[in-house]
Amino acid sequence: MERSKILLSTQPSVHVITPDGIAVEIHQAELEDAIADLVDRALAPVEQCLDDLHMAPLDVDDILMIGGTSQIPSVRAAVAEALQMEPVPTELCDPMTAVARGASIAAAVLAGETEGVIQVATSHALGTVVKDSSGRKKFSEIIPRNSPLPWKERKSYTPQRDHARKLSVEIWEGDPDKELTHPDNVQLTELSLTYPTPRARDEASFGLEYMYDSNGLLHVKAVLEHTGEVVLDEEVKSFGSGGPTPEVRRELDDLLQTNPTPAAPMAAPAHPRPVPTPPSGQPAAGDSPHTLVVDGSNLAWIGRSPRRSGVSEEDDRPSFGQLQAARAALAKKYPSAEIHVVVDASLRHKVAESERQTVTAAISKGDVIQPPAGTEGKGDALVAAIADESGAMIVTNDNFVELQGRYPWLREKGRVLGATCAKDVWIFTDRTCVAPRTRA
DSSP states (O other), rough: OOOHHHTTTTSSEEEETTTOOOEEEEEEEHHHHHHHHHHHHHHHHHHHHHHHTTOOOOOOOOOOSSGGGGGSSHHHHHHHHHHSSOOOOOOSTTTTTHHHHHHHHHHHHTTEEEEOOOOOOOOSSSEEEETTSSSSSEEEEEEOOTTSEEEEEEEEOOOOTTTTTTTEEEEEEEEEOOOOSTTOOEEEEEEEEEEEOOOOGGGGEEEEEEEEOSSOEEEEEEEEEETTOEEEHHHHOOTTTTTTTTHHHHHHHHHOOOOOOOOOOOOOOOOOOOOOOOTSSSSSSSSSSSSEEHHHHHHTTTOOOTTTTTOOOTTSSOOOHHHHHHHHHHHSTTOEEEEEEEOOHHHHHHHHHHHHHHHHHHHHHSSSSSOOOTTTTTHHHHHHHHHHTTTTTEOSSSOGGGGGTTTTGGGGHHHHHHHETTTEEEEEEEEOOOOOOOOO
C-alpha cells in the first residue's frame, strides 16, 4: 500500500489488492480529497511561522519541502499557493533522506563531533497556573514562546492563604493568551512545594524559576524571597500527569470507535467535464454576470495583514464588516446577479470578538456559506466548485494556484473579478488568475 501511495504522486491511478482479495482502482483525485483536511491543517504552522517572524510570503526566497508527503502534488500545490512560489525541485535535495541527514548532522554538532551551531527555540510558552480573585484558574507564563534554548526565567508568586505547609505547582505548556481549557494548553506534570515552617502569606512569597536547557530538559526551582530557602528543586524528567491533550484523546477515540469493514471496490471518478456554460452564455469581460461567488475570507483580509509588524490589534484580523460592505457594493453594481459568499471554516474565530456573533448568525441564516463541518482551512475549493457548477464569476484577489489544474478556466478572461477598497469605496475589475511562478 505504501508503494501504491507513492505511485499516486506521479500517475493518475493505481490498482491494489485489499487484504480480502478484492481488486480496487484508486485514483489520485480520491487520495487528494481524502487528505484535503490534513493539508489545510498542515499549513497552519507555516502561517504561524511567518507571523512570528513578521514576514510576508514575498519575503521568502525559496521553499524546500522534505519528507515523503511533500511529494504529493496537492500538498506541493497547497504550499505553492500559500507562499505564491513553486518549491525547490526535488532533484536539488532528496526529500526522502533529508530528515535523516539533518538529524545526523544535528546529533554530531550537539555531541561536539563536528563544528556547527544548532539553535533550538521553545515552540510553546511554559508556565504554571494561578487563581484570580474569583477563584478562576488561568495560565501564568514564565518562559515565553520562541525563547532560544538554553533559557532561564523567574517569576514571583504568593500563596492565597496563610500558613500553608505545601503547595502544588502545576507545570503547563501552551498559549497564555487562550483560556486554560483550550486544547493548546496542556498540563505536563505537577510538583510539590513544601514550606519548612508555615508562614503568613506575605512572608511565604517565592520566586519560581524555570531553566530550560538545550536538551529540552526543564529544571524547576522555588526559593523563598523572605529567607532565601530553597523549597523546590527538581528536574522534570517525565511529562505524564497531564495525560493526552483533548485533541489527541478525540483522535484516539475516533480510531478506537472505527468499525473496520471489508473494503469495497471504489468507483472510478467521472471523466473531467468541460466548464459548464451558463444559460446566458459564458461570462465575458464587460458582461453583467448572472451569478457571483465571493471569496469572503479573501475580501475580509484586504488591507489587513497579521504578518506586518506595527499594526494595531484590530488591523491584524479579518473584518466581517468589510466583507458585508463589499457584498453591498457588488449588489449595487450587479443588481440582477445572484451572490454567494463563501468563507473559511476558521473565519468566525479570526474576526474580532465583537463580530463573531454576527458571523455565526449570518452562517445560520445562509447569508454566508462555509465548508462542511469537520473541514478545516480555506474555502477556496468550495468557491471554485460552486463557480464551476454554475458558470459563475468569482470575486477574489487570490490566484487559486492549487486549483488551476482542476479548473483551468480560472486563467480565462471573464471568470474572475478583482476587488480593491479605497477610502471605503469598493472597485471591482476583471482579472485572471496568474499561474504559479516557475524557476528557470
